[in-house]
Amino acid sequence: MASHVDTNKKRGVLIVIEGLDRSGKSTQAGALAARLAQSNVPAKLIKFPDRTTPIGKMIDAYLRSQSDLDDRAIHLLFSANRWELATSIERTLSEGTTIICDRYAFSGVVYSVSKGLPFSWCKSPDIGLPAPDLALFLDVSPEKARERGGYGEERYEKEEMQKRVRELFRKFVVREEDAEQRGDASKDDVTWVQIDAGRSLEDVKESIWREVQRVLEDAPRRPLRRLWVSH
Ligand code: DGP
Secondary structure, eight states: TTTTTTTTTTOEEEEEEEEETTTTHHHHHHHHHHHHHTTTTEEEEEEOTTTHHHHHHHHHHHHSSSSOOOOHHHHHHHHHHHHHHHHHHHHHTTTEEEEEEEHHHHHHHHHHHTTOOOHHHHGGGGGSOOOOOOOEEEEEHOOOOOOOOOOOTTEEEEHHHHHHHHHHHHHHHHHHHHHHHHHTTTTTTOOOOEEESSHHHHHHHHHHHHHHHHHHHHHSSOOBBTTTOOO
C-alpha cells in the first residue's frame, strides 16, 4: 500500500456487487452509495467495464458488436481495464473511502468460462488485484429478468448465456461456503453473500445494507488482501 498513508486512519472497504444483466446491480449500487453518504461514510461508486478509457472504448465496441475479437483477447482487455484502476482503488481505500464496485473480476471469469474458456486460465490475469472485503451476488431468475423487460441488445444479453453465467456465479458462492466449512486454507478468502434480487427494490436494499454494516465494522481492522493469492 502507498507510503503516504496515515496509518491511524481506518481504511475504506471494497464492496463488489456482481450479478446478471437485469439483476438491479447498478440501481442497488447507486442506492448503497446514497445510503453510505447519508450515514457519513465516505464512499465512491465505480463500475466495470469502465467504458471511458481507451481500453474501455474497445470493450464497448465489442459489446455493441461493432468489432469482433478473439475470446482470449477480449478477456485480457476486460482484465486490463480493471488493472488500469487498481492503483487508484488502493489509494482511495487507504485514504479511508469505501468503494462500491459494480462488477469485478468474477464477471470476468464467469462470462468467459460461459464461452468455453478454461476456469483457471480466466482467473490468472486478475490474480493480485485488490480483493473485495465483501462480494454480493444479486441473483435473479431468467423468468424475473424477462418480467423486467428482458435483456438488451448487447452481445451477452441472451437467455442461454445468462443461464450459464448464473450457474457459474452460484458456483463461486457455493465453493467459498464449502471451503469455509472444511476450514480449507486454500480458499479464496472472499466473503460471498447471495442476495435474492427477485424481491422488491426496498427488500433487496435492506438485505444489502445489513451485510454492508457488518463489513464496515470488521474489514478495516485487517489489511486489504490481494485477489486469488494464497495468504
Ligand atoms: P454492464 O455494463 O454491467 O451491463 O456489463 C456489460 C456486459 O459485459 C455484461 O453483459 C457483462 C459483461 N462483462 C462485464 N465484465 C466482464 C468481463 O470482465 N469479462 C467479460 N467477458 N464480460 C464482462
